Amino acid sequence: MRALRWLLAVLTLGRLARRRAQPESEKERIVPKGTPERGAENLVLLFFMLTMIFAAGFLFVYAYFNASSMPNELLGICIGGAMACLGGAFLVIGKRLVVTEELDEDYPGENPEEQEEVVQIIHESGSRITRKRLLIGAGTAAAGALGAASLxxxxxxxxxxxxxxxxxxxWRRGRRVVDETEAPIRAADVLEFTFYTGFPEGAPKEDIASSLVIIRVNPAKLKLPPVRAAWAPHGILAFSKICTHAGCAIGLYRKPTFTPVEPNDALVCPCHYSTFDPYTGGTVIYGPAGRPLPQLPLEIDSDGNLRAAGNFSARVGPGWWNVRSKPTFGTD
Ligand code: FES
Structure with a gap:
């Protein structure tokens, strides 16, 4: 039995050595030689070119428009078109340019000789392609452009x-709080159980740290940290309008409808329902937000207008700061 195994091993090695010694041109073909298909090659090149154009279009649209006016449909058409064209190119390559070989036997295993056959099959399957370098170059450029668009x-x-x-x-001490028309917001005009949006007078309203949500609550019910005792004159509170979870605008003000479970009014972000308690300084009472809403200290000037009495209690914005670093300004 042992001798038989040795004999088989020697015979296999001999066959392999013979095959390796054979020059490429003299090797017996496994896959029949295919006739060149210039038309299919041109079609593949066209698909690659369209992939690049669509991907470049995506990059242009993405770079040209700002976030608020981004035409998402156009972005979708561009990236979808690029993917469809790349898929089309592969389809033509698979159907028209690769000579297909049907195997009656099991798929080759890990035997070195069988693996060599697989390499030969792959090598010979491209016999219809006459402009390999051009196709590889165009394919690489198309895939690169699509990769850049995806990233x-x-x-x-x-x-x-x-x-x-x-x-x-x-925001800094003394800056007046105005509405979207730059009209000052008077303390007397801020009513309970509703909320107002405020901005810093004369500053860009689209800055992430500009917008405020302003409410009035019963001052007797406030439980602000001692350092913020003077931040809510007459029970008027101001918080950043940007949710600390993922940056949506705080757009809901919940009024209690069933006191056993909703004892107080609260500020709510409609995106994932993070709920913030204004009475305790914007702490999170429900939802995925990882930190309180930054609070802005307020004061009332001699004309009865609301003004900032300083900067926010913490950095404004979504979860970024929850993972990057500790807040470095404010009092929190
Ligand atoms: S963005 Fe506000 S809860 Fe998610």
Missing amino acids: APAVSLGPIWDTGALDRSP
Whole structure:
């Protein structure tokens, strides 16, 4: 039995050696030689070119428009078109340019000789292609353009190196609080059980740290941290309008309808229902937000208008700061 195994091993090695010694041209073909298909090659090149055009279109649209006016449908058409064209190119290659070989036997295993056959099959399957370098170059460029288009949205995740812009806030002591028409918001006009949106007078309203949600509550019910005792004159509170979970606008003000489970009114983000308690300084009482809403200290000037009495209690914005670092300004 042992001798038989040795004999088989020697015979196999001999066969392999003979095959290796054979020059490429003299090797017996496994896959029949196919006739060149220039038309199919041109079609593949066209598909690759369209892939690049669509991918470049995606990059252009993404770079040209700002977030608020981004035409998402156009982005979808561009990236979808690029993927469809790349798929079309592979379809033509598979159907028209690769000579197909049907195997009656099991798929080759790990035997070195069988693996060599697989390599030979792959090599010979491309016999219809006459402009290999051109096709490989165009394919690489198309895949590269599509890859760049797919990765481009990562830019929207925020700055990596220069994060200073995220720290800037237009609020400082004495800055008047105005509405969207730049009209000052008077303390007397702020009523209970409703909420108002405020902005810093004369500053860009679209800055992430600009917008405020302003409410009035019963001052007797406030449980603010001692350091914020003077931040809510007559029970008027101001918080950043940007949810600390993922940056949606705080757009709901919940009024208690069933006191056993909703003892107080609360500020709610409609995106994932993070709920913030204004009485305790914007602490999270429900939902995925990882930290309180930053509070802005308020004061009332001699004309009865609301003014900032300082900067926010913490950095404004979504979860970024929850994982990046501790807040470095404010009192929290
Ligand atoms: S963005 Fe506000 S709860 Fe998710």
